[in-house]
Amino acid sequence: MYRVGDVVENIKTNELSYEGYGVVRLENHTIFVENLLPDEIADIVIKKTNSKISYARIIKLIKKSKKRIKDINDPLILSGIAPLAHLPYNEQLKFKENVVKNLVNRNLNFLTIEKIKESPDTWNYRNKIKLICQTVNNKITCANYEKQTNFLVEKTSLDLAQKNIIDFLNIFLEKINNFASLKHNLEEIIIRNSFEENNLILVLKTKNEIDKKHLSLFLNNFQNLVQVYNTYSIKNKLRVKQIIYKKDFVDKINDLNFQINWNSFFQINNKQTSHLYKSLIDQMNFKTSDLVIDAFCGIGTIGLSVAKKVKKVIGFEIVPEAVVNAKNNAKINNIQNAFFIAGNVNKTSEQLKEEIDKLIVDPPREGIDKKFMSTILKLKPKEIGYISCNPHTFVRDAKILIDNEYELNYLKPFDMFPQTYHIELSAHFKRKK
Secondary structure, three states, X not given: OOOOOOEXXXXXXXEEOOOOOEEEEEOOEEEEEEOOOOOOEEEEEEEEEOOOEEEEEEEEEEEOOOOOOOOOOHHHHHOOOXXXXXXXXXXXXXXXXXXXXXXXXXXHOOOOOOOOEOOOOOOOOEOEEEEEEEEEOOEEEXXXXXXXXXXXXXXXXXXXXXXXXHHHHHHHHHHHHHOOOOOOOEEEEEXXXXXXXXXXXXXXXXXXXXXHHHHHHHHOOOOOEEEEEEEEEEOOXXXXXXXXXXXXXXXXXXXXXXXXXXXXXXXOEHXXXXXXXXXXXXXXXXXXXXXXXXXXXXXXXXXXXHHOOOOEEEEEEXXXXXXXXXXXXXXXXXXXXXXXXXXXXXXXXXHOOXXXXXXXXXXXXXXXXXXXXXXXXXHOOOEEEEEEOOHHHHHHHHHHHHOOOEEEEEEEEEOOOOOOOOOEEEXXXXXXX
8 A cells, every 4th residue: 555755766657547537547546647648767756645646746857658748837737727738739638539439328328429629729718716824924826736736836826717817917916015904814725717897706715804995096097996805714604795796797608798796607618618608509499389397407508598499498596696696697697587486496487387398407527416307207397408517426417318208319528628637418318209
């Protein structure tokens, strides 16, 4: 058994794991090595371990793969922000396609998977980022955690963020140490960009409430910074203080505008989201007589995208603030046949009296929970559109649907997160007659 800090020399890997680690299979033990490609040889150091698996990083790369990109930002890879950045983009797409094919072919025996849709932008695509902050030697620095450790890797680049975020942070991070109320207090920075309007939301998470007087004077100099919030906890209860509110924060998907709160869920990659939604809409063949349920509806992005093609959309969402946004977004876009209900989807959907024609689900990484899957099978929608951000939980859920009179008609991977191992899927199920 290995211990943290052990050095293992001359190790070779032959495959990549789903999370992009180089995999070293030994007798009764597997080592996952950060930033090691197939056929490469390296000396490594163990960072985390138990009786069956270890995580390690390279200390000396002895033999390099021909596929390895030469000029790469090591902190991006170490922090887990861009774990596939050392692979050419076409190789990243092949890797992701193979992950989906292996999972789906092995578990669902579904062979007609569509070609992966490449991202329009491979860098600078993220409309939201989060940085961990700490004060060292009376200076605030921003970082991300090294994967599988509690070590912080200082942030030296923001290559995945949209340019408007980078431009703002380059100035803000230079000036941040001028504010005494942030030193030894600032824990996280979250920043969100409106791709459509180039406006920003800034969230400062702190240990204690900050003095906003001098900070707001400085932040008001940024014309495109339209909202600023301070979040902190008192007796484990989250408090949110508004520092600046100039106007609503609005972004766009295809021809629809969406009002977004500081904590709303909104897809990270604007351009690719347009392709993802179009794929779903094209496959579901909506009719003007359809009643559509949008489960996990959030601020209404998917439901409102299909509303003009159907008779009625009903969205369910457990977060009340998101439902307020969804209702506002229906008004903003002059959509009168979309209705949004706050509450647990299992309980609220029981109130439905009409037969459901089509159901759309875009669940979190955990997939569809057992209770809601049971609800779906009771509702018996004729068709199901499933957007997934986790191929493993998608396969689990698809298996249940297929075992309960549904057939999988269409499956297409989307590269929503270039330079990472994450994959988005668009799938269409139809109930057997």
